[in-house]
Amino acid sequence: MKITLEKGDHVLVDFKKADEVHYLRWVIIDDKTSQFFEGTDKPPKLVYSSNFDGSVENHLKKLSSNDLDAIHDPNSLESVDETMNLTDQIYGCCEGYPTDRNPTSRLNYFKKHTVKVSAFYKGSPRRTVKQILQENELRKHIRDLLEKRDWNNMSSREMHDKLKAEVFKDSRFTWAKEKFRMPRINWFKFVLLIIVIIILLPIIIIWQMIVQFGYENKDKYFTTYRSDIPTKKTEFLEEYEDLTVGEDPETGKKDMVINYQNQFSQLVDMKPGKVRLITFKAMMLFARVIIPIKYVEGTLLNIPTIHFARWVLFDDNKRVLFFSNFDGSWQQYLGDFIDQSGWGLSAIFSNTTIFPRTNWLGITGILSMNNFMPKSKTFFPGGAYDEEHFLAWSRSTELPTDIWYSAYPDLSIKNVNNNSRIRSLLAQNLSEKRAEKFFELI
Amino acid sequence: MYTIELEDVQGYVLREYENMKFSRFALLKASDPHKARIWINSICGQITNAEKVKKDELPEIALNIGFAKDGLLSLGLSEANLESFSPPFKEGMVTPHRQRLLGDIDSSDPEKWEWGNPDKNPAEIILLVFGKDKETCLNYYEKLQRNFEAHGLVATRNLDGLTLKDNKEHFGFRDGIAQPIVKGSGRTGPDYNCVNPGEFILGYENNYLVFPDSPAIFKEQGDVNMLPPSGARPGLRDLGKNGTYMIIRQMQEDVDGFWTFMKDRTKKEDGSIDEDASIKLASQMFGRWPSGAPLSKFPDKDPGGASDDNDFLYYDDDRSGAKCPFGSHLRRMNPRDNFEHDSPEKSIILSNRHRLMRRARLYGDPIIGSPTNHKPDGDVGIYFTCFGADISRQFEFLQYTWSNYPKIKQLYFDPDPIIGVVENPEVKTVGYGNDRHEEKQLQQFTIQGEPYNKTVKDLKRFVTIRGGAYFFFPSITSIRYLCTILPEKES
Structure with missing residues (x-):
């Protein structure tokens, strides 16, 4: 099921009304009738993943309520039970879904099937959907004022003061008076973390050697190329990158627009054995610790295009799901992985099967970060740095995201953070120099 | 070696x-x-x-x-x-x-x-x-x-x-x-x-x-x-x-539309045409003057002649985009040592992962457009040809990520002004709560400068793929x- 996302006339409009969901997706896994799971003996499963404001409890309550309208497909001959709601319509296909359907029974069902996240990243910490959308309007309003008024012979500081007064007068922007402080890197904790890592270094090095000589060298590697992936599969995945595939109800023509955001869903199997599991879990722990300390300003491992990302170890520690919501195209995103964070990716995914041959968990990639890629092959870290094989691996482990929703498909994560910076600076009293910086942002 | x-x-x-x-x-x-x-x-x-x-x-x-x-x-x-x-x-x-x-x-x-x-x-x-x-x-x-x-x-x-x-x-x-x-x-x-x-x-x-x-x-x-x-x-x-x-x-070039737009957007206060200003705007969009001289080296005036000047970088000379705007075709197609927010050394490595070997041959009336000469006889254009070992990482990346995608650097609504503008921008729902309203997707060209950035709005598409x-x-x-x-x- 592929659904239009931003036309406002589809099922997800209810979530839009809810205004607390940033992104959501439904992905079907282990469906042996799909080309992605041919030959599997596992029963098919429906995976729901969302990024929302507020507590899990509240989010699940919303999903369990009676309020979500069912989808009425005008082309379908099947009549839909008018009393049915969206949640029942979707989950009614799932085994074990309560037959006595009410908010409580649904909530209990969802709680029972909730899977814990292993690591999670948000590109706009501490901001709700509401704040993100409001701040975007604020930025546009400031831009309009700049263009409409005459600012001759004014210093940047005077301009800032005048803009501030004008915006605060406007009843639409009273919320902007409330101070917002941009999340900042916690350098103290970061240094502490580095010290801990240095202390642990001997153990890490020994562990790396165990992984390298005891496992990696004996493993089977991913050695295929993008051309080896069946064209049918690539084309199918590419189709799911076109986010607005809605049809014009009158002409039946598919919508043709250029999209600015995209999704990535990936499912991989863990390599067998405790060593791989411990390494993976250690990387997840590392991610959980470092993300709130270091990656709070809109970049994850220097990648400036990720809105949300999550890793989920599930199925009795045997499989890993990776979901992300990002700006731009597949090639751009996967390219960023290699260019900016190949070592992190390699250290995580070299524990899954099968991955391009990785040396020292890809961590030598860090050493070459400033000068970037090693100039010679001697210290080649492999893994994600093995560009062609990594891209082919990414494609071959990717899944179509059956349903995907974005609350702000026109905003890049850089836009979101820039808007917050503008909002934060607007409310302050700025020196001339800082006021000049303020205007660079607009 | x-x-x-x-x-x-x-x-x-x-x-x-x-x-x-x-x-x-x-x-x-x-x-x-x-x-x-x-x-x-x-x-x-x-x-x-x-x-x-x-x-x-x-x-x-x-x-x-x-x-x-x-x-x-x-x-x-x-x-x-x-x-x-x-x-x-x-x-x-x-x-x-x-x-x-x-x-x-x-x-x-x-x-x-x-x-x-x-x-x-x-x-x-x-x-x-x-x-x-x-x-x-x-x-x-x-x-x-x-x-x-x-x-x-x-x-x-x-x-x-x-x-x-x-x-x-x-x-x-x-x-x-x-x-x-x-x-x-x-x-x-x-x-x-x-x-x-x-x-x-x-x-x-x-x-x-x-x-x-x-x-x-x-x-x-x-x-x-x-x-x-x-x-x-x-x-x-x-x-x-x-x-x-x-x-x-095959890219058909709307030479008349191009220069009409440039002249229209640079009119003097009394409504008369300002030729020099129209050339400057067009050059800012390209990133080079008609002679080929780069704006990052000659921000004010075309030195004239035929320039092969390719010996320039951005980080030290034009980090703020004040000379050659970030959104210019030239700067997008090869950001050189100023790729997004990366260091100059890393920028060069990253830029060089998205290069094209370009070849171009023209067709139609041999017109060389200018503010005073922009009405070709019939269709004119360019057979744009390029080579690359990886179509996805090179050509398609440049056309999508660096041209059609409007959000490079800190920009919001800026597609490549020469090859990335959409003819019929989409109408989208924006805003929050009661303030929700429909709005046409903006398409603009931002010129970085003091005291604040200027924008050229409602860009037109001048290139048609045939x-x-x-x-x-x-x-x-x-x-x-x-x-x-x-x-x-x-x-």
Whole structure:
């Protein structure tokens, strides 16, 4: 099921009304009738993943309520039970879904099937959907004022003061008076973390050697190329990158627009054995610790295009799901992985099967970060740095995201953070120099 | 150290054939694979290679050949071997996904293309014929054409290209100045402009130090011993070695619309035309002045003449974009040492992972546009041609990420003003709560400056795609090999 996302006339409009969901997706896994799971003996499963404001409890309550309208497909001959709601319509296909359907029974069902996240990243910490959308309007309003008024012979500081007064007068922007402080890197904790890592270094090095000589060298590697992936599969995945595939109800023509955001869903199997599991879990722990300390300003491992990302170890520690919501195209995103964070990716995914041959968990990639890629092959870290094989691996482990929703498909994560910076600076009293910086942002 | 087997590489990848002012790209359709192979084999000896030639020994004619997927099929290459080509080549330039990625919508919709639409007028084989002037080129083509009929070949379309004074394109700007230098090609240049051979020639290491995805022989056909062993796929023969992919797009240029827009947006307060200001705005959008001089070095005025100046970077000289706006075509297409927020050293490495070897030939009225001369006689445009070993990471990345995607650097609504603007911007719901309203997607060009950035709003699209295709541009050895294959049906 592929659904239009931003036309406002589809099922997800209810979530839009809810205004607390940033992104959501439904992905079907282990469906042996799909080309992605041919030959599997596992029963098919429906995976729901969302990024929302507020507590899990509240989010699940919303999903369990009676309020979500069912989808009425005008082309379908099947009549839909008018009393049915969206949640029942979707989950009614799932085994074990309560037959006595009410908010409580649904909530209990969802709680029972909730899977814990292993690591999670948000590109706009501490901001709700509401704040993100409001701040975007604020930025546009400031831009309009700049263009409409005459600012001759004014210093940047005077301009800032005048803009501030004008915006605060406007009843639409009273919320902007409330101070917002941009999340900042916690350098103290970061240094502490580095010290801990240095202390642990001997153990890490020994562990790396165990992984390298005891496992990696004996493993089977991913050695295929993008051309080896069946064209049918690539084309199918590419189709799911076109986010607005809605049809014009009158002409039946598919919508043709250029999209600015995209999704990535990936499912991989863990390599067998405790060593791989411990390494993976250690990387997840590392991610959980470092993300709130270091990656709070809109970049994850220097990648400036990720809105949300999550890793989920599930199925009795045997499989890993990776979901992300990002700006731009597949090639751009996967390219960023290699260019900016190949070592992190390699250290995580070299524990899954099968991955391009990785040396020292890809961590030598860090050493070459400033000068970037090693100039010679001697210290080649492999893994994600093995560009062609990594891209082919990414494609071959990717899944179509059956349903995907974005609350702000026109905003890049850089836009979101820039808007917050503008909002934060607007409310302050700025020196001339800082006021000049303020205007660079607009 | 790298060494490319230049004598086996077709010339147009590394040579511009600058002295050859006229070209004819003939789109051929083969009805008889056997005869077509005989004919192609007969011209192999004439194919121009990539070896460096001294200035006074430059030939007067040149010949190269490329194959789209349908062309390889009609020569009889088996499906199994075709599958080994890279995904964009296999799928072709026209898929619903690629249309959205490349922006081939509205007037540029492949439905309206003059050639290259797989359902209506697919490209198969392209013969690239060059001559020092029109007569030389067409005489040479005539000679070649004499044998078409006997070999079941039909020229379905001739794309005749010319070059204008100072290598200017129809909008009036000197083109093709900055090209990457390929290591091992015998050409040299500053380090920051050098790339590994595998960026442009298959069968060699690319900038990631790995072998690019190169087609190989999976199912034995013809005389495979002619082909070198594959570096990427041990045990297989490399069909791609010394070859590459060639991308051709026919871009119609709306010269009148372009200069009318520039003049309209730079009118003086009293409503009169300000020619200099219109040239400046157009140059800011391009990133170079009509002469080719870069704005980052000459921010105020065109020094004139014909400039080949390519010796500049951005980080030290123009980090804020005050001289050459971030959104300019030039800066987007090669951010040099100022890639997003990365350090200068890293920026160069990243920029060089997305380079193109560009070639361009013009068509139509030989007009060189300016504020006073912008009404061409009939359709004019450019046969934009480029080469790259990875269509997805190079050409498609540039067209989507750096052109159509409006959010590079800190920009919000700025597509590439020359090649990325959408004709009919989408109407979207924006805002929050009660303030929710519909709004047309903005398209603007931001000019960085003090005290605040200025914007040129409601950009217009000046380029229409009229045709295009992805071609395999094989080595001369691989062309000879292709002439030995026997399709399953024939053998």
